[in-house]
Amino acid sequence: MKIKKILKSTFVLCLINLSVHGYAGSPIHISVTDSLVSDTIEAPDTNTPVIVEHKDSVVNKNEAIKPKKNYAFRGMSLSFDAAGGLMALATAFGQWEGAFRLNFLDTYFPVVEAGCGISNHTNETTDIHFKTNSPYFRIGCDYNFVKNKASGNKILGGLRFGYSPFKYDVDGPPIIDPVWGTESPFEFKGVKSHAEWIEIVFGLETRIVKFFNLGWSFRYKFLFHEKKNAPGKAWYIPGYGKNGDNVMGGTFNLVFDISTYRKVKNEKRNAVK
Amino acid sequence: MDNIVMMGAGLYDSETKQKQKISEYLSIAPEGKDTILLNFAQHIDAFYLPLKHESGDNNFLLYFSDAYGNYSVDTLKIHQTAIPHLESLDCPSTFFHKINSVAWTSHPLSEIPLTIDSVVISQPSVEYEDQENIKIYLRSVSH
Structure with a gap:
């Protein structure tokens, strides 16, 4: 033996x-x-x-131990753009913007962004005044390039399609014709327009506390259509920015991860039980 | 701060349809205004004219003159629609124009041997680009 x-x-x-x-x-x-x-x-x-x-x-x-089901849908989040809000308060134009984002496999993030673009500005040199307060919408998807998905950090690249149906007022000093000697008023109220554009997005996001993330995004925007109106181009397009064929922009996002919040809440409830 | 949009006019030979540099002097004035827009220009094949900030007819008097002080007058009538335009808050507002129709008069070649034969609209939209909006075909005594 x-x-x-x-x-x-x-x-x-x-x-x-x-x-x-x-x-x-x-x-x-x-x-x-x-x-x-x-x-x-x-x-x-x-x-x-x-x-x-x-x-x-x-x-x-x-x-x-029962094996966990690996769902494709991993949750959702709400976010608010703090940079746009600060711009609206302190500069010639800005926006109040929120976003709702879904999470699939911690890799694909379909997102809907909506906001209100604000501008009320008078140019000191030309004395021309522009005012708008109109909504805009964006829809698109981000891809997370980070390998360690569980870390909660994200390196995002994506695309957006933007649309804004907007109204604006523009007025300025009368235009004097130097040859014919006439004076023409320049004042337009409630001019209706709409614009569509594409954005290429690059962003970073990191987890600060349990269900609260911070992030920023850099955006390169291409305007591909704007409705032409009597007074010409709108100086500012809500959600797009200062009018031009292509512009750069960005957001600084405060992200509230609803899924993580619910998870933490349930864990606490179970612990109490 | 002025921000004037100008209509471009090209001068062409009515026979050859090629650009023509005039050897006579050409002066242009708006009808009813004590202003000269083009003053004794020679060897030119194009010029630019400002249009009214109000829609309607713009009449220009074209003075063809020779070196001896003889002259004859043709009238160029442009019917246009003025469209207010703002490019940016940094630039003063202005007017673009849409040329609807053109009309003209021709003087006898016995007075000054160069006159307007016909005028056609080549680009009805008058905007910032320095482009040719009308073609003025000139007839001279040799034809």
Whole structure:
């Protein structure tokens, strides 16, 4: 009986040696049926942990832990653009903007952005005044380039399609015709227009606390249509920015992750129970 | 700060349909105004004229003269629609124009041997671009 035990132990140690050469540094899993043998095993290398599990207990563990379902839909989030709000308060134009974003596989993020573009500005040199307060919408999708999806950090690249149905007022000093000597008023109220554009988005986002993220995005925008009106181009297009064929813009986002918030809330509730 | 949009006019030979540099002197004035828009220009094949900020007819008097002080007058009538335009808040507002029709008069070649033969609209939209909006075909005594 004793000889049998020694033979068994030797065989196990040989297996360990083979494993060390094949998987240096990684833990070695050995399953044995005889509990007496497992007590005598020693690790061949101090850097390589050896995990010895009884076959019966492993079977039991597998039975106890049900595999988690890997849903494609991972949650949703709400965000607010703080940079646009600050611009609306402190500069010639800005916007109040919010976004609703879905999360698929922590990789694909379809997003809807909506806001209100605001401008009330008079140029000091020309004395021309422009005013608007109109909505805009964007729809698009971001892709997360980060490999470690569980970290909560994101490097995002994406596209947006933007649309704004807007109204504006523009007025200025009368135009004097230097040749014919006439004076023509320049005043337009409630001019209706609409514009469509495309945005290429690059952004970063990081988790600050449990369900609260901060991020920014840089955007390169291409205006591909604007309705022409009597007074010409609108100086500012809500959601797009200062009128031009292409402009740069950005957002500074305060992101509230609804899924993580619900998860944390449920964990707390379960802990109380 | 002025911001004037001008209508471009090209001068062409009515026979060859090629650009023509005139050897006579050409002066242009708006009808009813004591202003000269073009003053004794020679060897030119194009010029630019400002249009009214109000829609309607713009009449220009074209004075063809020679070196001896003889002259004859033709009238060029442009019927246009004035369209207010704002490019940016940084630039003063102005008017673009749409040329609807043109009309002209021709003097006898016995007076000054160069006159307007016909005028056609080549680009009805008068905007910032320095483009040719009308072609003025000139007839001379040799034809």
